[in-house]
Amino acid sequence: MQLHQSTWQEVEIYLSQSKGIIIPIGSTEQHGPTGLIGTDAICAEKVAHGVGEETSAMVAPTINVGMALHHTAFPGTISLRPSTLILYVKDYLTSLARAGFKHFFFINGHGGNIATLKATFSECYDHFATLNIPDHDKIKCTVANWFMVRDVYMLAKELYGDQEGSHATPSEVALTQFVYPEMIKTAPLDKDVAKGHPIYGATNFRRCYPDGRMGSNPSLATPEHGQRFYELAVKNLAQSYLEFIS
Amino acid sequence: MQLHQSTWQEVEIYLSQSKGIIIPIGSTEQHGPTGLIGTDAICAEKVAHGVGEETSAMVAPTINVGMALHHTAFPGTISLRPSTLILYVKDYLTSLARAGFKHFFFINGHGGNIATLKATFSECYDHFATLNIPDHDKIKCTVANWFMVRDVYMLAKELYGDQEGSHATPSEVALTQFVYPEMIKTAPLDKDVAKGHPIYGATNFRRCYPDGRMGSNPSLATPEHGQRFYELAVKNLAQSYLEFIS
Amino acid sequence: MQLHQSTWQEVEIYLSQSKGIIIPIGSTEQHGPTGLIGTDAICAEKVAHGVGEETSAMVAPTINVGMALHHTAFPGTISLRPSTLILYVKDYLTSLARAGFKHFFFINGHGGNIATLKATFSECYDHFATLNIPDHDKIKCTVANWFMVRDVYMLAKELYGDQEGSHATPSEVALTQFVYPEMIKTAPLDKDVAKGHPIYGATNFRRCYPDGRMGSNPSLATPEHGQRFYELAVKNLAQSYLEFIS
Amino acid sequence: MQLHQSTWQEVEIYLSQSKGIIIPIGSTEQHGPTGLIGTDAICAEKVAHGVGEETSAMVAPTINVGMALHHTAFPGTISLRPSTLILYVKDYLTSLARAGFKHFFFINGHGGNIATLKATFSECYDHFATLNIPDHDKIKCTVANWFMVRDVYMLAKELYGDQEGSHATPSEVALTQFVYPEMIKTAPLDKDVAKGHPIYGATNFRRCYPDGRMGSNPSLATPEHGQRFYELAVKNLAQSYLEFIS
C-alpha cells in the first residue's frame, strides 16, 4: 500500500489499525561505469514496496536524494548536506507524526545515509517532545539497510567473494537489473579496481577511486541474482518490520 | 533519459552536448476522497518523462514532497516548510551546477510550490555567484506548471467547465488514472462542494474544505481524458523546454 | 494611525476593537537613472498610510529592505536573501500575533517580494500553530500590490501605454514625485530601452538591462500623475482591507 | 543624502569619493504610557539624517525593528530574535560591501540592540573574508548610540536628574516631540515609577515595570529640549563619523 497511491481517507482508516510506515531512502550518485546513478533509490524503493506488500504496511514516497557529498566530483551525483537532510527528514516525519504515525521504518539503500539518519532520529525525538505531539514518547525510528541483511550479505559473498567490494557492488547492480532489465549497461572495467582507501572529501574520493567503483566487479551481476537478493531482503525485512511495530 | 537510469559517464557525455535538465516537482498531499495523495508528483513525473523523451533531455529525480503545509490537517499529507524546501532545492541544484548543468527546467504539479520555488531561484543565483561557479551568470531556472499550459487549461474547461475547480481537479485525477488505471478510486462525493475560500493555515483549510476538494468534481475524470492532458502537456512543455535552453 | 506614533496603551485599546494591521513592504533597489532607490518603499509606505487613514487601521513600520537580489549588481541596492526575509517577517508577525493581531494586510511596492512573502505566510501559519497562539487558526495574511490595483494599472496604460514597462516605471516614479517633489531627478535616458528578458541572477540582469530600466520611460512621470495613482491605490486598497478584515 | 532618495548613478559617484555610510537603527517597542512605540527608530533616523547633512554622508534606510524581546509582553512591540537580526544585518551589509562601501557607521537609538550589533559585526568581518570581497580587511563597522553621546547625557542629567531613568526617558521622548510635535501624548503617570530591576525575559520585565517605564518621568519632556538633544547629538556624531571614515 503506497501512500502516493492512497487517498487521505484510506490513510485515516489505515491509522486506525496501524501506526507504522515504511520509508524508502536512497541516493542519487555515481555507481561506477555500469551502475545506474539511481541505484540506491531504485533498490530501496523496490525492496520497500515488497516489504509493504508482504506486511500490508503503508509505504511513503522514496527519499531519492541523500547524503552523497563524497561522490559529488562525479557528474550526475546530487547530494544534500547532512544539515539539510536532517531538516528535510524532520519536516517529513513531523507531518506524519502529527497525523498519528508512530513507527518509522526506513529501508535504506546507501551507506552514506546512515550516520545522518541516526543523527536525525535523535533530533526528531527531541523535536516531537518540544511540539508536544500526543504520545511522542512512543515514537520510534529505525533504519534497516537492505544490503546489510545477513542473508543478502551471505549470498553476495557466495556469488562474488571479494569482488563484491563496497560501492557499485554486483549485488546492488544486480538488483537494479532485476528492476530494469532493459537498462543493463556495459562499459570496459579495469581489472585492477581501487580499494581500501578511507572516505574523506569528494576530490580525494575521485582521486582514490577514478572510475567510481570501490573494489567491486559489477560485471558479475545478473538480473537473476537481483531477484534472489530482492527476495531475501524482502523476506527478512518484512520480519524486521513486524517486530519493530509490535 | 532519466538521470537515475544513467551512468555518470553517460552524464559526462550528455554535458558535452547540453547544459539543460528537467526536474519534476510534485507534492504529497490529500486530493479529496478519490484523488491519490501522490497526484502532483505522479503527474509532474509522468509529464517530465514525456518531455524528456520528446527532447532527449536529461530528467532528474522527482522532488516528490513539496510545500503543502495548508493540507497537513488531512492525514497522509507530507510537507516541507518553505525554508526547508529552499535549502533542499539549493543543495540539489548546487550539485548539478558544480557538475556543469546550467539550465534548470522544473515541471511542477502543485500550485503551492510556485512561490517557494521562485524564492529559491533567487536564493540560488546569489549562492552560485558566492560559490564562484564558472559561468554562474549563465545559470537559469524556470518553473513550468503542466496544469497551467494553455491547451491543458482549455481542455479542462471544455470537458469539465466549472467542475474543474482548483484542487483535486478532474484533470489531474484523470492524468493519474491514465498512469495508474488500476488505482482508480471511488467514494461518495457531496454535490455541494466548497469553493472560493482563500487559503490560510491548515486548520482553517480543512474547516473550509471538509473533504479536501476545492470546487472540483473529480468523478468526471477518465483515463482517456488523462491521456489527452498528458499529450497536450508534453507537446507544449517540450516546446517550452527547447526555447528555454536555446 | 501609525504604530510608530502610538503608545502601547493605544495599541491595547485598538486591539479591543480590531485585529487588523497594515504592513507596508518595499525594497531598496536601483530604479534606473532617474528613479529613487527607495521607490518601492516610499510608494508602499505612502499608500499604506493613506489606507490607514481611510480605514482607521493601524499601520506597522515599513519593511524597507526586501528581496531584490537580481538588482544587486547596481550600487545602492540592498537585498535580503529569501531565507532571511522569511525569518525576518516571521519574527515580525510573531510579535504582533502574540499581542493579538490576526489580520495581516501587506501593502507591497515590489514585485520581487511577492513569491517570498507568499512562502513566508505558509511558514508563519505553521509556526503560529506550533506556538499554540490562541485562535491561531483565525490568523490571515495577504499581500496587495498597489501597482497591480486594476484602476492603477489602467491609468498607467492610459497615460504611458507601452512605455510603462515593468521596472522603474513612470507610474511608480510619479508616485515618488508626488511624495518628494523636491527630489525629482533628471538624467539622459536612452530611447532604446531593454525589455523582454526574463529575470535570472544579478550579473545577467545588469547585462540585459544596462541602465536598470525594464522597458520603461520614467521621464513621462509627473507629480500630478503620482497623486492620481496614489488616490486610486488608496481608494481601492481601503476597500480591499475592509473586506479582508471583515 | 539619503540612499532612498538617490539614484544608483548618484551612489556610483558617491562611492568614487567616499566608502562611508550611516545606518540608523532603532526599535519598535513600548515606551511607557506616553512614549511612542517608534521612539528609538524616530530618534535614530532623525539624528542620522542630521549627521548625514552635516557630513555629506550617505544615509541608508532605517532599521526600524530591532532586538526588543524583553518588551514583547506589551502590545505593539515588534522584535527580532538576535539570531534573526544577525542574519538581517549581514545580508544588509553584504549588499553594500559588494558595491564597495567599507565604513559602516550605525547610529543607534536602542540599548537592546548593542550586544547583537556587536556580535553581528564579528560575524560580518568573517563573512566578508569568506566571500573574498576585495579589500575586505579594510571594512569597519561601529555603533554610536545617540543617547550615550557625552553632551547629550550631561544635558539629560542637567534637565531631569534622576528622573531621566533608563527607558521611556524624557530625553528620547523630547526628541520625538521635536520631530512630531503633533504627536505629543499625555497619560496619567504614577509618581512611583519602578526602577533598578535587571532585565531578563518579557514576562518578568512587565511584572517589574508594569507601565513600561524604567525609572523615568517622561512628562518632563518638551519639544524644545528635543531640539537641544538633537543638535548636540548631531554635532558630536558628525565629528565621530568624520573620524571614523578618515
Added chain:
Amino acid sequence: MQLHQSTWQEVEIYLSQSKGIIIPIGSTEQHGPTGLIGTDAICAEKVAHGVGEETSAMVAPTINVGMALHHTAFPGTISLRPSTLILYVKDYLTSLARAGFKHFFFINGHGGNIATLKATFSECYDHFATLNIPDHDKIKCTVANWFMVRDVYMLAKELYGDQEGSHATPSEVALTQFVYPEMIKTAPLDKDVAKGHPIYGATNFRRCYPDGRMGSNPSLATPEHGQRFYELAVKNLAQSYLEFIS
C-alpha cells in the same frame, strides 16, 4: 602538548612539522547512580592527553558537551542537538583548517556522538572545498572511540563479562576512578539492571532504564582497572594516530 598550554608561536612551529591534531570529545550526561556526569569527557580527555604525550601530537580543547539527547530526562545531562553539534564542530575545525591543520583525529568517549560526528565530517569536507582552503582535498577527519579499542574491549569482557553492559559501564567508571580517585561514588545498585531496549527518545529512555544504567554493574570498577584501560587505550590509539597522519 596541549593547545591550551601553548602559545601561538609554538603552534606556528608545530605546524611546520605536523598537520595533525587530536580532539577529545565527550559528553555531559547521566552515568547511572555512581557514574560521574562528566565520565565521557573525562575519559576522552585523559586518553587524548596520553596519546598526545606518546606521539608529541597537539591536543585541542576537549569538546565536553556532545549529543546526549536521549539522556536528557535525567537531571544534569546537557546535550546539543545534532544540528548544533554539526555547526559547532564545523566552526571549530574551520579555524584550525584555515591555520593549516589537516589531520583531525577525534578521540571519543561517547557512542551517541559517533553518528553526528560522521555526518559533520561530510559537511566539513564540502565546506572546506567551498571556502577554497588551500589543499582542502588533503584534509582528513576520523573518530576513534577509546572504548571500542580491541584491547580495551577484550579486557572489559575479561574483567566484567556481561556486567560490562553498554552505558555507565564498569570500564568507563574505572577510568574516571583512575583519574579522580577522590571522586569514587557509591550508591545502592539494583541487581536486576535493565538491558536490551533500543534507544529512542529521552522519556522512553528513562522509562526503559530507570536508574540510567544499561545492563552494567559499575560497582565492579576499580582505579587499578582504570589504569589498565587507560594504558591500553593510549598505546593503541597512539599507534592509530601515527598511521592516520602518515
Added chain:
Amino acid sequence: MQLHQSTWQEVEIYLSQSKGIIIPIGSTEQHGPTGLIGTDAICAEKVAHGVGEETSAMVAPTINVGMALHHTAFPGTISLRPSTLILYVKDYLTSLARAGFKHFFFINGHGGNIATLKATFSECYDHFATLNIPDHDKIKCTVANWFMVRDVYMLAKELYGDQEGSHATPSEVALTQFVYPEMIKTAPLDKDVAKGHPIYGATNFRRCYPDGRMGSNPSLATPEHGQRFYELAVKNLAQSYLEFIS
C-alpha cells in the same frame, strides 16, 4: 561541586535546594608570544571552581571555545561564529532549564564573548517561553567577567599601571601561571607594543597587533600575582553569585 564530578542523583538532590549554576566560559585564542592559548578558559574555570567551592554552587563544564574571530589570523585560535555560539549556549541552557535550573551565572574570561552572550540571553528567555518551561519567567542569566571585578582591576592597575593593556595582559597571564606554574613561557617581547587600535576583522587585527598583544607587558606577571587575582576574583564573585540567586 562540579557537575562533571557529580552523579545525576546528586544533581537531583542539589536541585531540591538550589536552582543556581555557575558556567565558566573562556576562549581558545592567541595571547601574545608568552600567553597560553587557553588563557581565558583556564582563568574562567579556575575562578568558577573557586566560587563554586565558596558558595557550594554547582559548576557546569567549561565552555572553552568562544567568540574570538578577530584572533583567527593567529594559528591556534579556535572560534565560533556568534550565530553558532548562540545556538550552542541555547542548547546548553535548554537542557539545564528543562531539568529545573533557573539561575545561570556565567563566569567569563574573554571580553569578546560578552556581546554574543548577552544576545544569547535574550534569545534564550524567548525560547524558554516558547517551550513553555515551567516558571520560565523566573529564569535569569547573567555574565560576570572576572577581570572586570573592581578589586581585580584595581590590583592590576596598582601592579602594572598602563602595562596591563587590554589583551594578553599580565593579570590574566599571572593567573594562568598560578594555575600552571610549570607552563610559564618566555619569549622576546618588543618594548613598543601596539595599542589603541579598534578591533575589526582578523586580518586587520593581526596587522595592527603583530605579536598579538594589545598594549600589555605580560612579562610583569608572576604566579604570586596570579594567586592574588584569583583570591580577589573568587571572593567578589562568590558575593555576586549569592546575590544573584537570592
